[in-house]
Amino acid sequence: MENLNILIVDDHPQIAESFKLAFEKIAKGGNRYDFTITEVTTIDSANNLILQSKDFYFDVILLDIKLPKSSDNKLLSGEDLGLEIRKHAPKSKIVVATTYNDNHRINNIFKSLNPEGLLIKNDLTPKALVNAIEEVLEDIPAYTKTVKRLLRKLATNDISIDYIDRQLLYQLSIGTKMIELPDILNMSIGGIERRKRQLKDVFDVSGGEDKVLIAIAKEKGFI
Secondary structure: OEEEEEEEEOOOHHHHHHHHHHHHHHHHOOOOEEEEEEEEOOHHHHHHHHHHOOOOOOOEEEEEOOOOOOOOOOOOOHHHHHHHHHHHOOOOEEEEEEOOOOHHHHHHHHHHHOOOEEEEHHHOOHHHHHHHHHHHHOOOOEEOHHHHHHHHHHOOOOOOOOHHHHHHHHHHHOOOOHHHHHHHHOOOHHHHHHHHHHHHHHOOOOOOOHHHHHHHHHHOOOO
């Protein structure tokens, strides 16, 4: 029997419990796998696991995207945490679980994290969750039905929002002044202005209103 280490990063107790029940069902369904499960509820707790371990690694990591930002404001969502996981444990299998079903957001998750599984929480039934985990364990990409529909549209979508873009959107959303941004983002004023124009093009924001850009970015889950 193969023992696998599992990390669940989710701040919703019911979702975390459903993940654990799915692993229990898989373990009871055969003699192939046994699971040791670690559960954390915040970005800070997960990041501490990374920083405190010289050999950070979990076989499967179930990662919620919509997590409150880290206490130092460096990691703004589960997506940023996922990038840290990829950096420190590139062989860990990441299964993203999210309530976001916007084309832009899903596309960005694929481009930034390339997860082994992407699950829309509203799609999940106990059976669908068990099937998805079993697929990931067998090295088969696991997507719920909403993601599969979106994938057909993403083939022609080249939009990508990177870490600096997300930091810029966040700083704008909390009212950081333009004169302060170069020190925070390590960019020139001109570079920041170009980023803002590109983001407005991406989100189809006409005119110069930052508040419209912020509102749309929040609606799509980038802030």
